Amino acid sequence: MSLVLGLGGCTLRRVASHPAVGFLTADEGMGYVREMTMGYATTVADAGGVEHTEAGPPIGDTAQQAGMLADLHRESRDGIAVFTWNPELLAAPMAATGAAGTPVISVYSPPAPGSDVGLYIGNDNYTMGEMLADQIGALLPPDTIGTVVLGTSVPGAQALDERIAGLRSRLPVVRPGVRLLGPFDTKQDPAGNMKSWELLVGANSTAVAFVGTGDSDARNLARLRGQATRSWVGAGFGLDDIALRAVGHGDYALVSPEPFVQGAIAGWLQAEQVKGNLTLPTGWIPTPAIAVTPQNAPALLARQSSTKQRAESARVVVQEIVTHLGDHLRPLADAR
Known part of the structure; x- marks a missing residue:
């Protein structure tokens, strides 16, 4: 069952039932955020038995994000991923969320030190x-x-x-x-x-x-x-x-920047953590980027034509990273 709640021009989408994880984003109306959200939602759904909620203001309003984090936390007590353009301004509420027992992951933007977030998923x-x-x-x-x-x-x-x-x-x-x-x-x-x-x-x-x-x-x-x-x-x-x-x-x-892959890795890790199959690692997981050329652009355009094709293309990359996490983890302090 799906529930859509209006939040001052934002949306909060709830899917399925307990246990529950969520993804708070900036710029929900932008294409690259839709890519991240699709990756996250698709991977959590594929894991089975885990509720997922995605929320975010249309364009990076950090004050609005802070309020939405509290709303999302009520929906998603088992894990929250956060993408914000202003990690310092969200540091205190992110730290409070973690202190309440909900693991927090940063995506796309490195976390601020005061957030007490130990895992970041994003590009070099x-x-x-x-x-x-x-x-x-x-x-x-x-x-x-x-x-x-x-x-x-x-x-x-x-x-x-x-x-x-x-x-x-x-x-x-x-x-x-x-x-x-x-x-x-x-x-x-x-x-x-x-x-x-x-x-x-x-x-x-x-x-x-x-x-x-x-x-x-x-x-x-x-x-x-x-x-x-x-x-x-x-x-x-x-x-x-x-x-x-x-x-x-x-x-x-x-x-x-391949944002679908970033969302997919965050979703996979949180779903597996909720199901008791792993403990979230600490550090930075650098995600790959693709140099677009006249030769590969047609294939990328075809891939972007559906969520299914995006997911199929991302699966190999995600599997390699999550299966060999130790080989891909770098110190959080190195994130750039």
């Missing part, structure tokens, strides 16, 4: 920045001289800052003639993000590339690249269908 964002830099370099001629404009949709968010750091470290190595400008605040809201990039593209008429860190950046830069009357390279992180198709045009670089 610095390495992803390097990956994207290599792809951008492959699209720019070796003798390129010019400006690369950087934008970030959530300034100050550790995960996105690490992507910028990786880009800054690697891109001048592969293309020494470029100068990096920014990052500028491009906003998380899709409409505000588009307006930000329109202004940045208009104000930097000779830039050789425009690069964003978030889901909205990837989609909107791909749209603007398709409308452009002059040549420049667009680049971002995500799995948006417009961005995936743009890669095939030869002037767009993309790295997928």
Whole structure:
């Protein structure tokens, strides 16, 4: 039986019966969060006999998340996974949730020290920045001289800052003639993000590339690249269908953070923990990213056509990680 509760523009979806786990997210209306949520819900459902609840504000409202965490805790006493852009602001309620006996996992964004969360599931964002830099370099001629404009949709968010750091470290190595400008605040809201990039593209008429860190950046830069009357390279992180198709045009670089896998690992671990089959490990589980190319973009588009195909594609990756956790765990302090 399914129950949907309105929470001031948010949703709280309850499925099945006790025992119960839950996933609190930021940006529920965004594509990458839907991917995480699908991964989480699908894996918990596959485990059988475990209730799962997913909740989150439409766009990263941390104050709203704090209230929703209390509501979610009442529904999901056996385990909660949390994705927030502001771990420091949620640290106290997350610590209180853990102190009440409910294990808490951080997903996508590393936990703040004050949260007392011992397990984080997320990308090596610095390495992803390097990956994207290599792809951008492959699209720019070796003798390129010019400006690369950087934008970030959530300034100050550790995960996105690490992507910028990786880009800054690697891109001048592969293309020494470029100068990096920014990052500028491009906003998380899709409409505000588009307006930000329109202004940045208009104000930097000779830039050789425009690069964003978030889901909205990837989609909107791909749209603007398709409308452009002059040549420049667009680049971002995500799995948006417009961005995936743009890669095939030869002037767009993309790295997928694979958020479905992150949600699936969190869901599997929590379901198995609730069923008494394991104790949650401590540390950082780095999750793989995919460099999108003209060769693999069609297969990724096909995979994204259904939850079933996403789950089938993710299963091998998830199984490898959860079966050999000791080989994949890294110290939480190394998370980046």
